Amino acid sequence: MLFKLQEEAALRQSDQTKMTSPFDCQYCTAPLLGKKYVLKDDNLYCVSCYDRIFCNYCEQCKEPIESDSKDLCYKNWHWHEGCFRCTKCNHSLVEKPFVAKDERLLCTECYSNECSSKCFHCKRTIMPGSRKMEFKGNYWHETCFVCEHCRQPIGTKPLISKETGNYCVPCFEKEFANYCNFCKKVITTGGVTFRDQIWHKECFLCSGCRKELCEEEFMSRDDYPFCLDCYSHLYAKKCAACTKPITGLRGAKFICFQDRQWHSECFNCGKCSVSLVGEGFLTQDTEILCRKCGSGVDTDN
Template identity: 85%
Template sequence: MTTAPFDCQYCTTSLLGKKYVLKDDNPYCVSCYDRAFCNFCEECKGAIESDSMDLFYKGRHWHKGCFNCTKCNQSLVEKPFVTKYERLLCSECYSNECSSKCFHCKKTIMPGSRKMEFKGNYWHETCFVCEHCRQPIGTKPLISKESGYYCVPCFQKEFAHYCSFCKKVITSGEITFRDEPWHKECFLCSGCRKELCEEEFMSKDDYPFCLDCYNHLYAKRCSACTKPITGLRGAKFICFQDRQWHSECFNCGKCSVSLVGEGFLTQNEEIFCRKCGSGVKTDI
């Protein structure tokens, strides 16, 4: 059955003198339109009929009276709002609930304002300032201390040490030797120039040496095993006249018993316990 040009497209009722709604250039009576095409409110789940304002946002619909902040229930019609986890929030509630707090002034950093982040904390741009000159640091390089954050020029002026080797400022990774500061990369063996920052080392005449260089150049040799004697890590050694021994090497030349803390006898280059040395012509 065809409809007259001004009949409801759905129920064919004449629309002359009646309220109607056009959809896709086709007229519908209000009842048919609401039944066939109306949206449903996200808040109350009721139908948003043609005589009600339908507020639309990101595929969802609300009655005008239902378009409110989910926290304070304030109407959001023609007001700024944000969504979080599909909840509608006014700017104030969003700021109180979701926005970061400034590490310096403890006030909310409002949405849309610029914030600075460093080591998991947040600041207003105007609160993130150098502790010395009080100028905003922004995205410029900074150096942190327990007393606060400093721009590089102020840190160098107030706190920086200068490397004893290259004479340049030390901003991190300082090593102290002879009560003087060094860059890690400048603290080198005086013999082979190897970095010593994570190595054991010895000093001679106030110069640092790696163990290999020190042993080769300066270490005394054990009279028994001929290996270097360094005294590192509390290692003990024995000295007698112009000879030295590792404590574990200071043994009787005949029976190998340890002579540490014991009396001993010598003959030429040999050392003996008293028992083995009895009857032997000795040097002492």
């Protein structure tokens, strides 16, 4: 019995000595002298133990990537060297540029064909990494986004767009722009036309009070625009009945007789107030009378 206990103690001591040997596998304790091994975190592992414990699995074939194979890694994903391919054209991506999209790897050509914008001018793909210009929801190569007139790249400089294309400001002003009749500066958009001349909206003002007229009704006198108040005050005839200005706006009719004018609704008999529009009438001093009220009265008409 004593011998057996001593033998077991000797075996345990032998096992402890064996496990603590610097040339044994850290996991299975197999001696590594003269054999292949893998060093990880300053510990030695036989190839079998290392592959079983530490190897990664390939995203493509789902097989382990053993220690004698190259492990290609991207964002915690791993591939065998032969499995690292474009998911669309199947060409190898080893030492080539690629793009990851929706957990797929694509070569730059496949990515461009599938995902990249097309140039509005030349219709070719705008390759990833190249500079592209965006305007009104469309995209251009930087070298394709040029002024329609001078053909120079516009880049981020101000531009003006027309149906015929995009123009840099100097070319647009030279080729198309109108100049305000008031301030003499270029009118790029909008404007007000009057007497075959054009104004900026903010420059089209009443010649009397300088009020903006672009959203207002106005009258003209000697080719000058006036707001209704100024025109009425300065030039409009006064109704002989109500003394208010007669402008003739909106097709309003008025009556003229000798040196006097009336609004059509004001041209009434001075006694009975019946309308005299389209009717015969008589006059008595400054009054106008219907035939009935004017009967037996000396008249001028």
